[in-house]
Amino acid sequence: MTSFSLTAPKRTIFGRDSRASAAAEIAALGTRVLLVRGQSVAWVDTFVDALTRSGCRLETVISSGEPDLNAVRKAVSVSRDHRADCVVAVGGGAAIDLGKAVAGLCRSEGDVAEYLEIGVTPARQLNDPLPFIAIPTTAGTGAEATRNAVIGVPERQAKISLRDPRLVPDLALVDPALTDGSPKRLTLASGLDAITQLIESYVCNRANPVTDALCRSSIPKATAALRRLMEGENIQARDEMARASYLSGIALGNSGLGIVHGLASVIGGRGAAHGAICGRLLASALFVNQDVLNRQEGDCIRFREVDEWLAAGLGVIGENGNLALRRFVNTNGLPSLQDLGVQAIEFESIAILGMGASSTKANPAQLDKTDVSRVLQLT
Structure with a gap:
């Protein structure tokens, strides 16, 4: 046990x-x-x-x-x-x-x-x-x-x-x-922060039965709530996102995070908004982690679950949840890495610093510099 x-x-x-x-x-x-x-x-x-x-x-x-x-x-x-x-x-x-x-x-x-x-x-x-x-x-x-x-x-x-x-x-x-009436841009970035925290807590190498229960119940509901809030103000969705945010804090505090937050600690140190960084990196980090685990013959069950939850929450059941997430953040105007002040020439140095961040220690796959650079390149 x-x-x-x-x-x-x-x-x-x-x-x-x-x-x-x-x-x-x-x-x-x-x-x-x-x-x-x-x-x-x-x-x-x-x-x-x-x-x-x-x-x-x-x-x-x-x-x-x-x-x-x-x-x-x-x-x-x-x-x-x-x-x-x-x-x-x-x-x-x-x-x-x-x-x-x-x-x-x-x-x-x-x-x-x-x-x-x-x-x-x-x-x-x-x-x-x-x-x-x-x-x-x-x-x-x-x-x-x-x-x-x-x-x-x-x-x-x-x-x-x-x-x-x-x-x-x-x-x-x-x-x-x-949180009622919060601007769309803030709602999007902060909501993606909560969803990223739930997902990284669920797939990380320190997950436990309590954090699993919190994340499983929250990821699909939070994703659906954020989608509704991008369509217009919704009290029930505001309630759901507040709940998801609170539970994401408990989850990350009792399990861990991963490469998204490792990189965000580096990029955010330059002044970019944390939630926007996490939202921009999440889809590519999920893809790279699953790809590396596949190559290492690791367990990808949780990544497949997350993909299904994202697809359901974003209203595209049966489609690829990762691609749906990419489309969702782009359609709703989340800033690109370049908008957030990150240039392609910096990817390698940011990757090296991100690998040494405390959050990265709980990442589910062992990523090398090339893998982490791919997370940045695929955004």
């Missing part, structure tokens, strides 16, 4: 309009609150008023883009000056990652870079984090359920994760209504 462990938020509240309980839930965890927020969700202003009425004293940090070392340093300084006793993040994956990093580092000494896996020096161990509450306003990253915070390291042109099981949120409050 396969041995496994399970890490997940200590508590989860999922449901449409569940945000109404947020202020009371947070006031029970702490009264000196550091709020990390994006700028695009009007509900946050209502939330601030409710926290104040609940007796909380707030300090706010605005998240503007994916966090890098300096953004984390500044936010940690604000949190310490405020003497925060809990951290709340409201926003997309970038805001949640920033809040998660602050909660993890606020009680720890030294610089944030010392806690990242950079070079040969072992990363320092965090002291116990502050209580952390995540309220996502996009459906894609699953950051509300993971143990890592992705941080940009500009001098290395890479994104590196701050990792610790204690970084998993104390409370994940997921209200799908906060």
